[in-house]
Amino acid sequence: MTDLIQSHNEGAATQSGGANVSRRNKSNFRKVLFDYSGLIPFFIFSVIFIGLPTLSVVYLAFIGNSGEVTLANIRVALQAEYLTSLTGSLKLGFFSALTGAITGLAISYAVAISGKKKIQRVVSTASGVFANTGGVPLAFFFIAAVGNYGLVTVNLQKIGIDIYSGSFTLFGFSGLILVYLYFQIPLMVIVTYPAIEGIRNEWREAAINLGATKSMYWKYIGIPLLVPAVSGAFLLLFANAFAAYATANVLTSGTLPLLPVQIGSLVNGNVIADQSNVGMAMGLEMIIVVAIAMTGYTVLDRKTSKWRKSS
Amino acid sequence: MNTSSKRGSLVELSNLVRRFGDVTALDGLNLTLQPGELVALLGPSGCGKTTALRLLAGLDLADEGQVIVDGQDLTNVPANKRDMGMVFQAYSLFPNLTAVENVAFGLKVRGVDETKRNKKAQELLELVGLSKQANRYSHQMSGGQQQRVALARALAIEPKVLLLDEPLSALDAKVRTQLRDEIRRVQLEVGTTTLFVTHDQEEAMAMADRVGVMSNGKLEQIDAPDKIYANPSTAFVATFVGAMNRIPAILNSGKVSVLGQSITHGGGSNASSLVALVRPESIEVKISNTNDAKSGVVLARSFLGPQTRLTIKTHESNTHIHVDLPSSEALDLISGTNVSLKITAATVLTDADGKN
Amino acid sequence: MTKIKSGSTVTPKPGFGLNSVMIFGALFFTIPIISAFIFSVQVGDGSYSVFAYMRMLQDPGLASSLWLSTRLALMTVAIVLLLMVPTVTWLHIRAQRAKRVVEFITLLPLIIPPVVTALGILNSMPGFLLNTPYLLGFVYGVLTMPYTYRSLDTGLNAIDVRTLVDAARGLGASWRQVLSGIIAPNIKSAIFGAVFLAVALVLGEFVVASLLLWDTLPSWMAIVGQADAEGAVAVSVLSLLFVWILLMVLSLLDRRRKVRVNVGGMA
Secondary structure (H helix, E strand, C coil), rough: CCCHHHHHCCCCCCCCCCCHHHHHHHHHHHHHHHHHHHHHHHHHHHHHHHHHHHHHHHHCCCCCCCCCCCCCHHHHHHCHHHHHHHHHHHHHHHHHHHHHHHHHHHHHHHHHCCCCCCHHHHHHHEEEEEHHCCCCHHHHHHHHHHHCHHHHHHHHHHHCCCCCCCCCCHHHHHHHHHHHHHHHHHHHHHHHHHHHHHCCCHHHHHHCCCCHHHHHHHHHHHHHHHHHHHHHHHHHHHHHHHHCCCCHHHHHHHCCHHHHHHHHHHHHHHCCCCCCHHHHHHHHHHHHHHHHHHHHHEEEEEHHHHHHHHC | CCCCCCCCEEEEEEEEEEEEEEEEEEEEEEEEEECEEEEEEEEECCHHHHHHHHHCCCCCCCEEEEEEEEEECCCCCCCCCEEEEEEEEECCCCCCEEEHHHHHHHHCCCCCCCHHHHHHHHHHHHHCHHHHHCCCCCCCHHHHHHHHHHHHHHHHHHCCEEEEECCCCCCCHHHHHHHHHHHHHHHHHHCCCCEECCCHHHHHHHHEEEEEEECCCCEEEECCHHHHHHHCCCCCHHHCCCCEEEEHHHECCCCCEEEEEEEEEECCCCCCCCCEEEHHHHHEEECCCCCCEEEEEEEEEEEECCEEEEEECCCCCCCCCEEEEEHHHHCCCHHHHHHEEEEEEEEEEECCCCCC | CCCCCCCCCCCCCCHHHHHHHHHHHHHHHHHHHHHHHHHHCCCCCCEECCCCCCCCCHHHHHHHHHHHHHHHHHHHHHHHHHHHHHHHHHHCCCCCHHHHHHHHHHHHHCCCCHHHHHHHHHHCHHHHHCCCHHHHHHHHHCHHHHHHHHHHHHHCCCHHHHHHHHHHHCCCCCCCHHHHHHHHCCHHHHHHHHHHHHHHHHHHHHHHHHHHCCCHHHHHHHHHHHHHHHHHHHHHHHHHHHHHHHHHHHHHHHHHHHHHHHHHHHC
């Protein structure tokens, strides 16, 4: 029981007088040490399996072919085909986030105002499942649907519509945008639904009662309230699409310039680069982009919960 | 602030009916609010009081009936064109706007320019005593403060009618009493016709010029508070407002036989099994040693300050009744004392036994 | 209490536009799955057969990759139960001050793309670890951290651990009794949630497995799919079915336990 009593006396001055201050500090320090000791396994695990790999990439990004410290890797990573991959991934991230955000927001809003508990529960569970359905199986579902011999492709051809006649192809940029929607939309719904649901009817009624029109309500109240949540979600979707590997790999496997896929090819030795650590520099690029997006998301998410906590 | 030029509006609710499926929330309500009057609609949840308020505000549409303000038929006028200010039960301040921005909102959507509307908003915050909170957000304010801002916001547009939807129900008891005096003070100063909805009879009685008691979509009685209390017209009103004893009684050709006395029947049920409704302060208590229909035994006493409430068990029917009397007269009426009971009311209402 | 009815001229109601949005959503999510199922049982001449499934099920690659993925999933579950649960519990009871730090660490796998982690692992891990697929187990422990931590954290937040622990310890319970008798039963559903998320993630993880050249289920599927699209689609359908069954089993187990604890009172 002594440890229990000790923790309750935390910080309590048991004796006054300078002579005992140092003793108190020492026991406080020992107590703090003990408190953290339970987390040691976790910290060790994290250092080995998160810290080491990440730091190795960051470190090697600045190491040249002969082991010297250099910016050469980074310079190469920002040129030619490597730059194309970076911009390709940024483009994919942006448009996937845009399409996912718009559709996801519409679905979120529709579900929120439907008021039907059943629909809300189904959507909630489904979002959880589909947000995690990604990678390899997803690619094959879409191959089965809109691939060259996919069911949708074939059946539309029967009524005279050829989805491949235009610039669409499942195995390129447009295809990825389409496939990514499958997990971007649920993610958008998961993130924005609470914010939409949190908008109280009283606010709308109060605005109308005070003389506002519907569009005034949206302009002054509704949209300002949702902007942080929606922009935060956009950044989250962007990071998600930017870093995605599996689906892109299965569907495009190198035919589309994408950063993660290119790093993969360098690792597999499919492509030999002049600078042996260009891959590391590209890895560093990815970390930076995703970190910026995720920080933005966290900041905006915190802004949203500020007003939601009050009501 | 220029208040003298603002006359209140005349409000007439005429035969309002509102149904939800097979539930009739409002069954032909007729109510007139005189200019500058504060009328409280009082009743249990589901009685239709909030429905009536929302129909007046335009936040809901009546199935039948009319809403007329200053002679104008507003029944089909949308809510945002009715020029009324509403204070909701809670959480109605716009969370992304500061207090002063909230108050100025109604003026903003009316196109009033920034300096003018901010000035007005500040004046109103001053009126409700919150000028120091002007730049705070709702999540930084207490419930009572939020409601005061909501009141200022509703008044900023100089509405024809002020609507209050149980504005105090979500607040602590102490804040509630403080705020209800505030609201009444402000309302009297500004002179706006006001409809106040609540389920708390003490609130309604303390604040209103007239109290309308509602039940099941109907207005049972509307009168000044003292008349509602002293002369309830139905058993429902009598039991809903103030404390009421329910004592077994027998009805016999216009006279109610209760506690061994015969009292004029004031109205109410004539079912086979009856109770008489008697106020705690309408029973006289004296120490005695009789054991008949007119007496009982003191079970408990609660000292409430100026008054003491005694719980007495009647000998006649073993009913527990409450009697209120000045504390100075209750000093030796301790638990176990045998007492005689005399009803001092001139008339009593009856109700069917078995309710509550 | 009687339900209060109210109507509103102001609250938005779903109209044509929003209803069609929901219909579109429903279609968008079901069509690929339905297509996959039909695709996998179609034969060129218009008839149906489960030949693709038979072919896949008989492929030794399926069995071995599935077995590997299963072992890795179990290993990850072990990490969740033996590392994450005690850590998060300790965090709530003893080390609240470290919460922010730990939370940040658990979010790192979301900030560092798995591709980069795979790259880093190849750089920094010693040979003996790189030669065993069980290295993936540790990596998966890391990749699942954001989700498992959040699930456990939410679960512990909901039950006010400190008060329970203080009460139990005050009554004389040992730490083991506290953990197994008080804490564990009350966070069972959080643990189930964490385990489910971990398993789902591990069974679907592709990047690290393929870059480290291990044939887990998804890696194997991708390779097979290059030559045999139909077969790969069939396996994809099976894996989705498996995840759904897993979800259902876990939610059933979870509900049964909850009922037991409630009926019996305090665990």
